[in-house]
Amino acid sequence: MTHVAPMDPHEAFAELGRIRLADIGLDVLLDKIAQLAKRTIPGASEVSVTLLHGNKPHTAAFTGDLALALDEKQYERGYGPCLQAAESTSSLIVPDTGSEQRWPGWAQTAAQAGAHSSLSVGLPVHEHVTGALNIYATAPGAFDDDAITIAQTFAGFAAVALANAHLYETQATLAGHMQKAMESRAVIEQAKGILMGERRCTPEEALAVLSKLSQDTNRKLRDVASALVENAHRRRRP
Structure with a gap:
């Protein structure tokens, strides 16, 4: 010892x-x-x-x-x-x-x-x-x-x-969860804005599109939104 x-x-x-x-x-x-x-x-x-x-x-x-x-x-x-x-x-x-x-x-x-x-x-x-x-x-x-x-x-x-x-x-831990929730909400709102601009639809209709895509692909709503935002950014790059 x-x-x-x-x-x-x-x-x-x-x-x-x-x-x-x-x-x-x-x-x-x-x-x-x-x-x-x-x-x-x-x-x-x-x-x-x-x-x-x-x-x-x-x-x-x-x-x-x-x-x-x-x-x-x-x-x-x-x-x-x-x-x-x-x-x-x-x-x-x-x-x-x-x-x-x-x-x-x-x-x-x-x-x-x-x-x-x-x-x-x-x-x-x-x-x-x-x-x-x-x-x-x-x-x-x-x-x-x-x-x-x-x-x-x-x-x-x-x-x-x-x-x-x-x-x-x-x-x-709670603060981390809240931060992630805020980040998720931000990217979902971005994705909704892209869909509203492309489809000339309302915020509710844009969210419905995202939700259906999430269900159809068995992916989280945040991941679907993030992919859509990333694809939109790629299209805009020269």
Whole structure:
């Protein structure tokens, strides 16, 4: 496992708050959350972020193979602390995987892999998306009350950043759709204007011609209009 210099929690919280969503993607944000958590939460050896959409969990970011492997063992079995934390958006601590009885099969696997305690803190990201910040330690009893408080505070900042990222991506997607709709409308209006000039028809009749051609050729109305506009431009070229 890699060791990195510890980071002051307040500095980590400030860094999460300074993130500009226009400058980074969701994957980069998730990786940053995992890396910052590893440096900030006392006792952390490896960290992962579980996202749960509906009933489908996946590890969206991780700092090492141990965290990924122990997450995926939970997904395979259908139970475990990170899954329960993600589902309930609560905090779950495993003081000693060697004596853990709530998830005995997974706990035994964790102990054998070298993870002797863990802490999972729920992340309420969105109405349909929840998650968990999972912190694994190589020593039993690695997370005292101070570490748990820091992890929960960190998870709160991370949840806000992820919720904002989700909202930003949703708005960006909506803006993209609106832009495409505006472009489609513009080319359709151009095509209607060409037909009106060539056929001396009304706007309604021109649209009817385009719609029939779209149906007859099994092509989108925008594509039919775009082809007509392009052909008209070709005819006008010297």
